[in-house]
Amino acid sequence: MTAAQAMSFHTGDVPTPDIVILTHHLTREYQMGAEVVHALRGVDIQIKKNEFVAVMGPSGSGKSTLMNLIGCLDTPTNGEYWLNSQKVSDLSDDELARIRNKEIGFVFQTFNLLPRADALHNVELPLIYAGIGAKDRRDRAARSLQQVGLGDRMDHRPNELSGGQRQRVAIARALVNQPSILLADEPTGNLDSATGSEIMALFHELHDTGQTIVLVTHEHDIAAHARRQIHLLDGKLERDERTEATT
């Protein structure tokens, strides 16, 4: 195990092109009535292309908050967030929507598929908002489903699929627009351990094809799949270490 060595970054700098994600003193506070909840208290992270990072930490330590910020679903209270050398932290709503669509593939613990749409249509959604024509869209969605091993389940609705299959559909959907990062917030949290292992194997395959992956998990054996582990504690970066691959 070695501590990951981050290059020092200062306000006013621009990150080097090999850095996909860079956060600088990233802060997120929630106002709860009169009280302020400090979910993130200044986090500095740099993630390079084709890294496989596990974010760990106890419940309430700010993992989901960090993922939502990286996924452009949320905006920081303070600090900077750079994605592919573009400063995201002060973009407009519509520009954020475009980045979520083009640059980010998000996989949720609860799958978040549209219940009334079949697998193919669910995977098509990001392409629809990208303005891609119907035929092209269907081809690409079908290819993405084949990639996750669901080529024969394209016309099934979510309630006709097992939990593992649903999560595969969600992964196919996250990948269909060829995002620069794949984010997953406890993707195996709602699955049994055998199905969870299958999903992790899929993440490995994706990593091997060059995909940059950031994954949140509670479980050490899942985190062990990743080559780098970031530990959060109480909204702060506690440890950032690299390990050799175990599988």
Next chain:
Amino acid sequence: MLLGEIFQVALQAIRANKLRSFLTMLGIIIGVGAVITMVALGSGAQKAVQARLEALGPTLLSIYPGQSFRGGIAIDFGQRVSLTVDDADSLAAYARHVKAVVPELTRNQQIKRGGTNANVNIVGTTPNYPAVKNFTVTAGRMFTAGEDEGRRRLAVLGSAIPDMFNANPAGMIGQEIQIRGIPFEIIGVLSSKGSAAGFGNPDEQILIPLQTARYRIMGTDRLRTITVDAASVSQMTLTMIEIERVLRREHKIRPGGENDFQIRNQSDILATFQDTAKTFTYLLAGIATVSLIVGGIGIMNIMLVSVTERTREIGVRKALGATRFNILFQFLVEALVLCLAGGVIGILLGSFGAVALSRLAHWNTSINLLAIVVAFFFSALVGLFFGIWPARRAAALDPIVALRYE
């Protein structure tokens, strides 16, 4: 985002809750349907009146007894406020711009033939009545001036009368009909004006000689109206002035005194009717507005429910790259589709109602294209107006909050 997808999503959402969508549309359907039917009735009536007036010919003037009470109530000073047979004779004798004068001594009377009774208007008039009022005698003949002078008991039937007794027109010629218990010989049947059934239908009257009516049936010489055929269309005003002069002299009205009769030409009558029609139109517009607002509130209500129900879906779509505008547009289209579908169904039902009324109840209806177009645009407007707020709420949702929504 592609338009086809947006419509597909809207239709899918509407179809997913068929009953609810239908009940939501019902407000719009009923509002639009009622308006279309009522407008069809209104324009049908207007067309019938216009057709009746046009059938009379543009040179006809009608003279009625009594003061015109424009803007108030006429006060009877005990003067003679009636038109008499003598007035008609004077007009025929002294008014030079008048081609023909038709006095009408009209009362509602009971008629009887065989075992069948009916009440119709009996019109005592002169032999020129059919020619001036644009009727033809389809069977038999009109009575002559000599027969009028001789107070003969002869009757010429309006075209709807034979039907009342289930007889064919030609077969009735030469037969007897009792008017107020007095037997008359049927000598002719008039052509049909083919207009609205109901009060004052010219097809449901019986013509008898004026003198017969005056002395044998009504016992009065007070006319309900005198119809005058002016010599030329270009001299209508002159003719009216002349009639006024003759009648004022006959009625011995001093200079400055009010006329105790009214002369109306077609455009006056039409204007009166159009005033009524305008009131009717405002009333309709009021009803339409209220019902569309009520329908619109229903739509807004359901759209708000729909936005709440689909909060997670909105979150997912936003997480996958939908912009505010995409979401706004999606829900707006949904409201619009609901309203337009309601509007179209309402238009169809309303038109169907109008056709049914004319077929079954024989009311004059005329389906108004302008009303249909206006109804369509109004339902679209209602959709936009009442759909925008729920749609904005949906668009403004924060992606994370929406994704966490239970």
